[in-house]
Amino acid sequence: DAKTTQPNSMESNEEEPVHLPCNHSTISGTDYIHWYRQLPSQGPEYVIHGLTSNVNNRMASLAIAEDRKSSTLILHRATLRDAAVYYCILRVPNAGNNRKLIWGLGTSLAVNP
Amino acid sequence: EAQVTQNPRYLITVTGKKLTVTCSQNMNHEYMSWYRQDPGLGLRQIYYSMNVEVTDKGDVPEGYKVSRKEKRNFPLILESPSPNQTSLYFCASSPRDRRNTEAFFGQGTRLTVV
Numbered sequence: 001d002a003k004t005t006q007p008n009s010m011e012s013n014e015e016e017p018v019h020l021p022c023n024h025s026t027i028s029g030t031d032y033i034h035w036y037r038q039l040p041s042q043g044p045e046y047v048i049h050g051l052t053s054n055v056n057n058r059m060a061s062l063a064i065a066e067d068r069k070s071s072t073l074i075l076h077r078a079t080l081r082d083a084a085v086y087y088c089i090l091r092v093p094n095a096g097n098n099r100k101l102i103w104g105l106g107t108s109l110a111v112n113p
Numbered sequence: 114e115a116q117v118t119q120n121p122r123y124l125i126t127v128t129g130k131k132l133t134v135t136c137s138q139n140m141n142h143e144y145m146s147w148y149r150q151d152p153g154l155g156l157r158q159i160y161y162s163m164n165v166e167v168t169d170k171g172d173v174p175e176g177y178k179v180s181r182k183e184k185r186n187f188p189l190i191l192e193s194p195s196p197n198q199t200s201l202y203f204c205a206s207s208p209r210d211r212r213n214t215e216a217f218f219g220q221g222t223r224l225t226v227v
Contacts, residue, residue: 034214036216043117043203043205044205044216049214087155087156099146103148
Protein backbone atom coordinates (compact mmCIF):
# COMPACT_ATOMS: atom_id res chain seq x y z
CA ASP A 1 0.00 0.00 0.00
CA ALA A 2 1.19 3.50 -0.79
CA LYS A 3 2.22 5.48 2.28
CA THR A 4 2.14 9.08 3.40
CA THR A 5 4.63 10.93 5.60
CA GLN A 6 3.72 13.94 7.73
CA PRO A 7 5.44 15.89 10.51
CA ASN A 8 4.38 14.66 13.94
CA SER A 9 3.33 18.08 15.15
CA MET A 10 3.00 21.71 14.13
CA GLU A 11 2.06 24.91 15.85
CA SER A 12 0.25 27.98 14.62
CA ASN A 13 -1.15 31.22 15.92
CA GLU A 14 -4.82 32.04 15.77
CA GLU A 15 -5.96 33.84 12.60
CA GLU A 16 -2.74 33.02 10.75
CA PRO A 17 -2.53 30.67 7.75
CA VAL A 18 -1.33 27.12 8.32
CA HIS A 19 0.41 24.95 5.74
CA LEU A 20 0.39 21.25 6.58
CA PRO A 21 2.75 19.24 4.35
CA CYS A 22 2.48 15.64 3.24
CA ASN A 23 4.84 13.44 1.24
CA HIS A 24 3.51 10.53 -0.81
CA SER A 25 6.38 9.66 -3.12
CA THR A 26 5.01 6.19 -3.96
CA ILE A 27 1.61 7.46 -5.09
CA SER A 28 0.13 5.78 -8.15
CA GLY A 29 -1.45 7.62 -11.04
CA THR A 30 -5.02 6.96 -9.97
CA ASP A 31 -4.65 7.35 -6.18
CA TYR A 32 -6.68 10.17 -4.69
CA ILE A 33 -5.24 12.36 -1.92
CA HIS A 34 -7.65 12.84 0.96
CA TRP A 35 -7.34 14.88 4.12
CA TYR A 36 -9.26 14.19 7.29
CA ARG A 37 -8.96 15.68 10.73
CA GLN A 38 -9.74 14.30 14.15
CA LEU A 39 -10.70 16.63 16.94
CA PRO A 40 -10.13 15.45 20.51
CA SER A 41 -12.49 12.63 21.53
CA GLN A 42 -14.23 12.58 18.16
CA GLY A 43 -14.25 10.50 15.01
CA PRO A 44 -12.33 11.61 11.93
CA GLU A 45 -13.94 14.30 9.82
CA TYR A 46 -13.53 14.79 6.06
CA VAL A 47 -11.70 17.97 5.06
CA ILE A 48 -10.88 17.85 1.35
CA HIS A 49 -9.62 15.61 -1.45
CA GLY A 50 -8.07 15.89 -4.90
CA LEU A 51 -6.39 14.02 -7.70
CA THR A 52 -4.17 16.36 -9.72
CA SER A 53 -5.49 19.91 -9.56
CA ASN A 54 -5.56 22.21 -6.58
CA VAL A 55 -8.89 22.19 -4.74
CA ASN A 56 -10.72 24.68 -2.56
CA ASN A 57 -13.71 24.27 -0.28
CA ARG A 58 -15.19 26.10 2.68
CA MET A 59 -12.83 24.42 5.13
CA ALA A 60 -9.47 24.49 3.39
CA SER A 61 -7.41 24.41 0.21
CA LEU A 62 -5.37 21.53 -1.13
CA ALA A 63 -2.26 22.23 -3.17
CA ILE A 64 -0.90 19.22 -5.07
CA ALA A 65 2.61 19.21 -6.49
CA GLU A 66 2.93 18.80 -10.23
CA ASP A 67 4.60 15.38 -9.84
CA ARG A 68 1.96 14.44 -7.20
CA LYS A 69 4.64 13.24 -4.81
CA SER A 70 3.62 15.78 -2.20
CA SER A 71 0.68 17.94 -1.21
CA THR A 72 -0.12 20.72 1.26
CA LEU A 73 -3.29 21.35 3.19
CA ILE A 74 -3.84 25.07 3.72
CA LEU A 75 -6.03 26.47 6.47
CA HIS A 76 -6.39 30.12 5.55
CA ARG A 77 -7.06 31.49 9.03
CA ALA A 78 -6.53 29.09 11.90
CA THR A 79 -8.97 29.19 14.78
CA LEU A 80 -8.77 27.48 18.17
CA ARG A 81 -11.34 24.96 16.90
CA ASP A 82 -8.89 23.86 14.21
CA ALA A 83 -6.64 22.24 16.82
CA ALA A 84 -6.74 18.59 15.80
CA VAL A 85 -4.77 15.75 14.25
CA TYR A 86 -4.71 16.14 10.47
CA TYR A 87 -4.35 13.02 8.36
CA CYS A 88 -3.10 12.90 4.80
CA ILE A 89 -4.50 9.75 3.24
CA LEU A 90 -4.36 7.95 -0.07
CA ARG A 91 -7.38 6.24 -1.59
CA VAL A 92 -7.00 3.62 -4.30
CA PRO A 93 -10.14 3.95 -6.44
CA ASN A 94 -9.70 1.04 -8.77
CA ALA A 95 -9.19 -1.73 -6.27
CA GLY A 96 -12.02 -3.98 -5.15
CA ASN A 97 -12.00 -2.19 -1.81
CA ASN A 98 -12.27 1.13 -3.57
CA ARG A 99 -13.24 3.17 -0.56
CA LYS A 100 -10.34 2.02 1.59
CA LEU A 101 -8.41 4.85 3.18
CA ILE A 102 -4.73 4.21 3.87
CA TRP A 103 -3.99 6.21 7.02
CA GLY A 104 -0.71 7.63 8.18
CA LEU A 105 -0.02 8.86 11.72
CA GLY A 106 -1.07 12.44 11.08
CA THR A 107 0.11 15.86 12.20
CA SER A 108 -1.05 17.17 15.55
CA LEU A 109 -1.81 20.87 15.07
CA ALA A 110 -1.75 23.19 18.07
CA VAL A 111 -3.27 26.66 17.67
CA ASN A 112 -2.12 29.38 20.04
CA PRO A 113 -4.49 32.19 21.01
CA GLU B 114 -28.98 15.22 10.51
CA ALA B 115 -26.65 12.93 8.56
CA GLN B 116 -24.79 10.76 10.99
CA VAL B 117 -23.16 7.48 11.88
CA THR B 118 -24.15 6.23 15.31
CA GLN B 119 -22.10 3.75 17.30
CA ASN B 120 -23.08 2.09 20.55
CA PRO B 121 -21.85 1.81 23.17
CA ARG B 122 -19.35 4.68 23.42
CA TYR B 123 -17.44 2.99 26.22
CA LEU B 124 -17.25 -0.67 27.14
CA ILE B 125 -15.22 -2.64 29.64
CA THR B 126 -15.51 -6.41 29.36
CA VAL B 127 -13.71 -9.58 30.38
CA THR B 128 -11.72 -11.93 28.20
CA GLY B 129 -13.91 -14.39 26.32
CA LYS B 130 -17.27 -12.71 26.82
CA LYS B 131 -18.93 -12.18 23.46
CA LEU B 132 -19.85 -8.62 22.60
CA THR B 133 -21.34 -6.63 19.76
CA VAL B 134 -20.71 -3.01 18.85
CA THR B 135 -23.52 -1.58 16.77
CA CYS B 136 -23.19 0.90 13.92
CA SER B 137 -26.04 2.58 12.10
CA GLN B 138 -26.06 5.25 9.36
CA ASN B 139 -28.99 7.31 8.07
CA MET B 140 -27.53 8.41 4.72
CA ASN B 141 -28.43 5.35 2.62
CA HIS B 142 -24.73 4.70 2.00
CA GLU B 143 -23.68 1.48 0.32
CA TYR B 144 -20.16 1.29 1.73
CA MET B 145 -19.48 0.76 5.43
CA SER B 146 -16.34 -0.19 7.29
CA TRP B 147 -14.83 -0.71 10.70
CA TYR B 148 -11.46 0.65 11.84
CA ARG B 149 -9.46 0.33 15.00
CA GLN B 150 -7.17 3.10 16.20
CA ASP B 151 -4.11 2.33 18.31
CA PRO B 152 -1.28 4.65 19.41
CA GLY B 153 1.60 4.62 16.97
CA LEU B 154 -0.32 2.51 14.46
CA GLY B 155 -2.98 4.91 13.23
CA LEU B 156 -6.31 3.68 11.90
CA ARG B 157 -6.42 0.20 10.43
CA GLN B 158 -9.35 -1.29 8.60
CA ILE B 159 -10.90 -4.40 10.14
CA TYR B 160 -13.76 -5.27 7.78
CA TYR B 161 -15.72 -3.53 5.11
CA SER B 162 -18.99 -3.98 3.24
CA MET B 163 -19.73 -2.80 -0.29
CA ASN B 164 -23.48 -3.41 0.11
CA VAL B 165 -26.07 -5.60 1.83
CA GLU B 166 -24.82 -9.18 2.28
CA VAL B 167 -21.40 -8.23 0.80
CA THR B 168 -18.58 -8.12 3.34
CA ASP B 169 -14.84 -8.67 3.16
CA LYS B 170 -11.73 -8.58 5.31
CA GLY B 171 -9.68 -5.48 5.78
CA ASP B 172 -6.12 -5.39 7.08
CA VAL B 173 -6.67 -6.72 10.62
CA PRO B 174 -9.74 -9.01 10.61
CA GLU B 175 -8.54 -11.69 13.05
CA GLY B 176 -10.83 -12.05 16.06
CA TYR B 177 -13.68 -10.05 14.53
CA LYS B 178 -16.87 -10.80 12.62
CA VAL B 179 -19.35 -8.54 10.86
CA SER B 180 -22.72 -8.83 9.19
CA ARG B 181 -24.68 -6.62 6.80
CA LYS B 182 -28.29 -7.76 6.76
CA GLU B 183 -29.66 -4.26 6.29
CA LYS B 184 -28.19 -1.32 4.45
CA ARG B 185 -28.15 0.98 7.46
CA ASN B 186 -26.57 -1.39 10.03
CA PHE B 187 -23.10 -2.91 10.21
CA PRO B 188 -22.42 -4.49 13.62
CA LEU B 189 -18.95 -5.57 14.74
CA ILE B 190 -18.87 -8.81 16.70
CA LEU B 191 -16.11 -10.03 18.98
CA GLU B 192 -16.90 -13.69 19.67
CA SER B 193 -14.17 -14.15 22.26
CA PRO B 194 -12.51 -10.83 23.08
CA SER B 195 -8.89 -10.77 24.19
CA PRO B 196 -6.83 -8.00 25.81
CA ASN B 197 -5.06 -7.22 22.50
CA GLN B 198 -8.44 -6.07 21.16
CA THR B 199 -8.45 -3.21 23.63
CA SER B 200 -8.66 -0.25 21.28
CA LEU B 201 -10.70 2.67 19.98
CA TYR B 202 -13.08 1.52 17.25
CA PHE B 203 -14.66 3.60 14.50
CA CYS B 204 -17.41 2.80 12.07
CA ALA B 205 -17.56 4.72 8.78
CA SER B 206 -19.87 4.95 5.79
CA SER B 207 -19.62 6.49 2.34
CA PRO B 208 -21.70 6.51 -0.85
CA ARG B 209 -20.93 4.34 -3.84
CA ASP B 210 -20.85 7.39 -6.13
CA ARG B 211 -17.31 7.68 -7.50
CA ARG B 212 -17.56 11.47 -7.54
CA ASN B 213 -18.52 11.73 -3.87
CA THR B 214 -16.31 9.68 -1.64
CA GLU B 215 -16.49 11.57 1.62
CA ALA B 216 -16.50 9.11 4.50
CA PHE B 217 -18.58 9.80 7.59
CA PHE B 218 -17.32 8.44 10.88
CA GLY B 219 -19.05 7.61 14.12
CA GLN B 220 -17.97 9.03 17.47
CA GLY B 221 -16.01 5.92 18.35
CA THR B 222 -16.26 3.07 20.85
CA ARG B 223 -13.54 2.74 23.42
CA LEU B 224 -13.23 -0.94 24.32
CA THR B 225 -11.21 -2.31 27.18
CA VAL B 226 -10.81 -6.08 27.56
CA VAL B 227 -9.45 -7.22 30.91
